[in-house]
Amino acid sequence: MPDNFTLAHQLAHRTYRAFRPEPLPEATINTLFEVARWTATSSAMQASSILNITDPNLKAQIAQICNQSYVAKAPLLLIFIVDQYRNNAITNDIGHPIETAGLPSRFFQAFTDACITAQNVVNAAESMGLGTCYLGSILNDIPQLVQALKLPQLTFPVVGLMVGLPDQDPGQRPRMDKSLRIFDNTYTVFDDYAQAIADYDVICEAYYRQRDPKIETPTFSGQLVKRLSAANPRRELILDFLRAQGFSLPERADD
């Protein structure tokens, strides 16, 4: 299989949640931001932004929203956001207001831009020997986050990211086989997913039991049942929060 410096890091990817406390050098942070800036962007519109959370009080508040205390200790804590505010403001301020930056297609373009920027930063960080951890949990309380970060209309939080020098050695969590996730041409539906996932369940069980012999739910399918059963009703209100941020998501197309 082809191999190079980048691939080696990518194939060894793992998530780190504990970091050495020292802040990252300014030059390292600037490099991550340069990489972010050069990320591919839909129609060159650059409709995403990054908030670099340096204020310890704000870090603590975000940790509380995430319900993950380690977030407060992240050496570098970034929040990637949809940003159609800037482009909308540019058209206004140059005297050509357009008023389409809040349409659904614009939201999804910008959401995609924000995500791929985050992953580009992850790859850059890993290439420099740093560890990373995505934080989907910033979406636990969107209105609180919007207020804390002073996010204007036509912006929206997408994902958080912790970056730092690893201070732990987590294993590489197994992944399901390619045959379950990558298909030729059209989507492949399996006859029996219990059977299709059985081998992966065995692999996961061995991995998790080695890490914690007392683990109650070591299989992928068991963990899946648990995760899909966990309810956070506030996270299901995302469309309301999107509308509150000025995105015109119609209730029905013919409204």
Add this chain to the structure above:
Amino acid sequence: MPDNFTLAHQLAHRTYRAFRPEPLPEATINTLFEVARWTATSSAMQASSILNITDPNLKAQIAQICNQSYVAKAPLLLIFIVDQYRNNAITNDIGHPIETAGLPSRFFQAFTDACITAQNVVNAAESMGLGTCYLGSILNDIPQLVQALKLPQLTFPVVGLMVGLPDQDPGQRPRMDKSLRIFDNTYTVFDDYAQAIADYDVICEAYYRQRDPKIETPTFSGQLVKRLSAANPRRELILDFLRAQGFSLPERADD
């Protein structure tokens, strides 16, 4: 500034739309898929999948949906999708149906997973000297794409990606300054965006005029007005298409 093999590729990122016609070696494609498999994933749920479009007729149909004829010639054409179908089916087939895989939070988790997987593949491809081009335009006609790719309920197209050996030498399109896109702690609103974007407009004008002396709209702000004015009503129906794919996006939280 720190530099290494990965960063050098990232900082030189550009989009390629013309590729040498020969197919990519099997080993290269497999490496891209291995990288995809090891991408970070929300709660380890791996709720995204990839369709590898090898059928020339299907490529041609997707090119027509994208309204970009070069898509039909992509040596490697991948479609990244939200996939909650698989996890939902696993819980059903092991006898523990959960029925939450279609909730809004699950859709956005999977959408984020799909995007970061795509960017991980982009970085892998670029590390091997390949060129890439994202295709947001696959969303021009979601129902047609869903039918062509036989996407089941609880799946949804996110973004397309062309990969191949470059057969052109496009310039590196300038990006706006970091100060406009990366902020400390809270969102920075500028007093006057016409002024804030003025320097970048000058940079873009020089770049685009050098590529095409007759270009009509060489500034970023001018292109922005044009792009935000372009309407594709079908792309604004995304919520309807999401509901048609089984995602339970309430019209109002209290419905």
